[in-house]
Amino acid sequence: MKKILFVLTTGIGALLLLACPGNTKRQSDTGRDRKGRPTDEIVVSMGVILPHEFDPKDRYGAYNEAHITHSTLLRRTADLEIVGDFAKEYNISHDGLVWTFDLHDDFKFSNGEFVTAEDVKFSYEMLKADGRHWNLAFIDSIEIPSKNKIVFKLKEPRSTFAESQLVEVPIVPKAYYNDNYKHNPIGSGPYMVVEYKPNEQAIFEVNPYWHGEKPYFKKWTWVLLDENTALAALESGDVDMIYATPEFADKKIKGIRLFDITSNDVRGLSMPYVKKGVITDSPDGFTVGNNITSDPAIKRALNVGVDRQKVVDTVLNGHGRPAHSFCDGMPFWNSDSAIKDNDPKEAQKILDEAGWIVGADGIREKNGEKAQFDLYYPTSDQLRTNVAIEVAHQAKGLGIRINLVGSNWDEMATKAHELSLLYAGGRHNPNPLYDTYHPSTAGRGWQNVTFYNNPKVTEYLEAAMKNSNLEEANKYWKLAQWDGQTGVSTKGDIPNVWLVSINHTYLGDSRINVGNQGIHSHGHDWALIANIYEWVWEESN
Secondary structure (H helix, E strand, C coil), X not given: CEEECCCECCCCXXXXXXXCHHHCECCCCCCCCCCCCCCXXXXXXXXXXXXXXXXXXXXXXXXXXXXHCCCCCEEECCCCCEEECCEEEEEECCCCCEEEEEECCCCECCCCCECCHHHHHHHHHHHHHHCCCCCCCCEEEEEEXXXXXXXXXXXXXXXXXXXXXXXXXXXCCCCCCCCCHHHCCCCCXXXXXXXXXXXXXXXXXXXXXXXXCCCCCCEEEEECCCHHHHHHHHHHCCCCEEECCCCCCCCCCCCEEEEEEEEEEEEEEECCCCCCCCCCCCCCCCCCCCXXXXXXXXXXXXXXXXXXXHHHHHCCCCCEEECCCCCCCCCCCCHHXXXXXXXXXXHHHHHHHCCCEECCCCCEEECCEECEEEEEEECCCHHHHHHXXXXXXXXXXXXXXXXXXXXXXXXXXXXCCCCEEEEEECCCCCHHHHHHHCHHHECCCCCECCCCCCHHHXXXXXXXXXXXXXXXXXXXXXHHHCCCCCCCCCCCCCCEEEEEEEEEEEEEECCEECCCCCCECCCCCCCHHHHHHHCEECCCC
């Protein structure tokens, strides 16, 4: 056995952004009416729904939000370091198959009962058996050799175990978990849920049995409001912090400042990888394949020809950056995979050489087919709508017609393998590289929706996932993106046209200090408030 020190460093250099007064745009330092609320209470609105609703079976914890209300074995800091939570130290065997955790003995749930190794075992085995949102099939067995020790035995090494499941899976109480858990969650985090009314609000108060430093805010409330209503509530003083779309981010409001947080939350196009009719047995039964999106020249021309900075400037009002993958800047990103974009001449050359000839209507043709495809986007998401409109406009200049189809997620799920979607991605760990591009996940939910299958990339992905050495694993993650000849990147045969990483923008009272935010991942809803137990009110601001 080899001892693993309690800090797994994965620094992200220049991308790290601290959301404290020196790194936020201050709109006013003047006090504002908060309808009589004391300074140790706060109201936020991060959207119209409360994603995952406290139940790990519904993916609660997948975006680090579980640490508000629950403990996990490990946790990820804002600097992307992996440190202990309920586990105070752990060991990994040399072959990567046995993970042994020594546990704290003073963690309590919000009902006053101790958190135990049995609760950990139950949480993981329950989610493994459920199998819908957490892939834990690689766990062979879980044993409890003594009261404060738990051992995971894996079927094969799993390089992302610490970076994903161990920092995300919430520990729930075995004795109290049931089908109604989301309405009465019991956890051992700094806050407990005292009221949850779906579609209305959730109220949190400090867990009286919390073992750590007491949070500044003794009570906070998430009111579920749409973006326009939330903005009005912020202006009236009924709400203290809101998620603001890029459209609203620069609005000037007395006593309010902008929190502009860098993320790797990426938007782009999914491009079905195979021709129509090649695959007829998708696991989910939906149609697979598209003759246009699968054409390498079409994908290459779009990746080269699109002006990503223009998308940032026009759609995001400057609150973002161009993106060529969903892991730009992360420790496992291969910087050699990036290309020069906004080169319409090169894009046109690629199409010309591939036999796509400009027709009388300006749209290219080849073998009797037009260079056109449908792009589905959710009409409920204004940002994705605007990105879709902008990329369609730019593509037309290259001789490619993108037909925009407003839709919803239920319908889009049935179209994902045959038509393009305005897609999203970006996490703090490399799991999505495997899930999005390994052939074994094709046609299984929102994973490899394009049916991408490159044998060399698959070889690298498997070598990365099954490597017990994290540095070696990162080497293979990078080779999967580009090895000098092929890879799932804009230089290779990527089945996506990734466009922009959006900054997560919020408007809030200028006296709120939200601590060290770091770089956010996909999903703005929980991102800012995931560390709300570290927030403070600074009246001097």
